[in-house]
Amino acid sequence: MRTVFHLMFLLSLAISCSKVEENKFKKKTSFLRDWKVLRYPYSNAVLTLFENNEFKYSETGHTSELYSEGLWSMKNDTLILNSLRPNECLYIDDFSLNEKETFESMKTTLKNCNPKPNSKFFTEFNNSKFIVKTDSLIYLNLNSEYKKEYGNYKIY
Incomplete structure (x- = not known):
């Protein structure tokens, strides 16, 4: 009877340890997902983080x-x-809005090139930092003037 009790105790200990490890892994990787980004009124943006340390961002x-x-x-x-x-x-879109842009002064991805009319814009993240919270x-790095007037981007 005592041996059965010890086996049951060891089995329950192993199961609880594996659940703790599983919860640590889930917490550690919970930010690897699609994040909805609200930067401007009437825009629709998604930031996707992948396990291989790559990301994709798209906005319309x-x-x-x-x-x-x-x-x-x-x-x-x-x-x-x-x-x-x-x-x-x-054309390059600065995610942080720290570059003062007019259409004539916009930077391009290649030196001395002229983007095709109606082409996509490339959103540049340059050492862009985000604090990871549970749900946001x-x-x-947001432009302080923009942040003061409109608040920070909402990313959830």
């Missing part, structure tokens, strides 16, 4: 389509995104 608005691809990393509770520039001529990301 009234008359524009934007995208980005790149690599992410984590430092403590901070997610860091860095885009990989495409090898095609596109808090963007840290």
Whole structure:
């Protein structure tokens, strides 16, 4: 009887330890998913984080389509995104809004190129940092004037 009790105890201990490890893994990877991003009124954006440390970003608005691809990393509770520039001529959209842009002064992905009319825009993430919360990301690099007037982006 005592042997059966010991076996039952060891079995229940093993099961509870595996559940703790499973919960740690779920908590650690819970940010690897699709995040809805509200940057502008009437825009629809999604940031997708993959297990292989890659990300994709896509956004559509009234008359524009934007995208980005790149690599992410984590430092403590901070997610860091860095885009990989495409090898095609596109206008660059600065995700942080720190660049003062007019259509004539917009940077392009390739030097001295002229993007095709109605082409996509490339959204650039350059060491862009986000605090990871359970159900949201808090963007840290947003233009302070924009943030003061409109608040931070909503990412959930």
